Amino acid sequence: MxxxxxxxxxxxxxxxxxxxxxxxxxxxxxxxxxxxxxxxxxxxxxxxxxxERKLVEPSPQVDGKDVSLDEAIAAAARLIRESHLPIFGGLATDVEGVRAIMALAEKGGGIVDHALSDAQYRNFKVLQTSGWVMTTLTEARNRADLFIIAGSDVHKLHPRFFERIVCNEASMFSDNPPKRTVVFLGEGLDQSAVKGNRIGEVLTLPVKTDRIGEVLDAMRALNKGATITGDNIGGLPRAAVEDLLERCKAASYGVVVWAPPSLSFANADLTVQAVSEFVKDINLTSRFAGLALGGNEGAVSAGAVCGWQSGFPLRVSFASGKPDYDSERYAMNRMLYAKESDLLLWLASFTPDLSPPDTDIPMILLGTPSIKPARTPKVYIPVGTPGIDHAGIMVRVDNVVSLPLRKLRNSTLPRAADVLEKIEAAL
Known part of the structure; x- marks a missing residue:
C-alpha cells in the first residue's frame, strides 16, 4: 500500500x-x-x-575500516559462529527486523533482549503474576471522562499524547462529549499540553513517585470501608486522597495512565501492581481501566514478536537449541556486567540516541548512520530507518493495532531484516 x-x-x-x-x-x-x-x-x-535527519550513507566497516556489505556480513557471521553465547540486543527495529533477529538468535544459539526491557518488565511482572484491566488509545480517546497521570512525564516521552487522546474535542459516541478531569499524581510532571475546550478541571497531587503505590493502596482500603488513621496518606493531605477516590467512583470511564520508563526506582513493579489492583476494585462498581505507555524504539514490536515466535516475553535464550525464558538470568545488562557473554549484536535503526552499552566484549553494530558507540565495533553495518528509508510494520503501544510504515525517500541503506537474514544464511 x-x-x-x-x-x-x-x-x-x-x-x-x-x-x-x-x-x-x-x-x-x-x-x-x-x-x-x-x-x-x-x-x-x-x-x-x-x-528531518539528513540522509547519510556511510560504508560498512570491519575494525573501523571501510569494506563492502558482503564482507561485513561475512565477518559478522564468523563472529557469531565462533561465539559461545552471543547477545542479540537493542532490537530497535520493525516487526520484520525482530522476526529476522529472532531467527538469527535461534540459529546462532544466543539471547534476545530489548534495550528498554528493564522498563517493560515493570509491566510484564504484573501481567504475569496477577493480570490487569487495560484500555486502548481509541477507547480512552472516545470514552474517558477522568484521566489520572500516575508519576509519568508523558509529554516528554510522547509529545502528542495529550493532544490526540486527552484534549481532542470530538468523540465517536457523542456530539457534545462531557468535559474531562485530568489529575497529575506525581511531582514535576509537564502539564503544558493539557488545554482546550474539552478540559474541565486539572488537578495536581504532588506525591513522590515511589509513594504513588502507597496512595493507591490506601484508596483501595478506603473504598472497602477500612479505617486509615492520620491526616496524611503517602505525603498527601488525607482530604485530597479521599476526594480523588470519590472522583474515581463517580467517573463514567476513568483511566490511569503510566509510562514504565518514568518509574525508575527500586521495585517499581509494585507501583504498577498497585495501579492494576486499584483499577480492578473500582471496576466492580464503575468502568475503569489502565493504560500503559512507553514502547519507544520499537520496544512493543520486539516484545510482541518475541511472544509470537518463542511463546515467551523478551529475555529468551536459544543456547540449548530451544527457547528458555528467565527474566533475571537473561537480562542483557546484568549479563554484560557479569561478563557472561562473549559477543553483542546491537540493533538500533530508529535514532542515533540508542547507543550500545560501553562494553569491552566484541560487538556487531547495525545502526543508523549517525550513531556514535563508545568503542569501535568489530563490525558496523549502517541500516535504514523503518518508515523513512523502507516500508515496514510496527505494533502500537496498546498492543491492539499494527500500523504500516512508508518508504518516504530513496536510500541505499539496507533494511535491518535483509542484513540479518543474510548473516543467518552465512552461518
Missing part, C-alpha cells in the same frame, strides 16, 4: 505513521526539503528530529 500523495506532488505524503514513539501517530504530513524531508503538519519534537 503506497503512501497517500496530495496535489503538491509525488514527494508530498499525507497520513504518514511516525515510528519515533510508541503512540505511532498516523496523521503526519511530510514533504521534501533542500536537505531531505520536512514535517509539514502534525509533527512533534521527536518526529521532526527523526524525519
Amino acid at each position: 503506497e503512501s497517500e500523495k496530495s496535489s503538491h506532488g509525488a514527494n508530498h505524503h499525507t497520513n504518514v505513521a511516525c515510528p519515533f514513539c510508541g503512540i505511532l501517530c498516523d496523521d503526519l504530513e511530510i514533504g521534501p526539503s533542500s536537505e531531505g524531508l520536512k514535517v509539514l503538519k502534525n509533527g512533534c519534537v521527536k518526529s521532526v528530529a527523526g524525519f
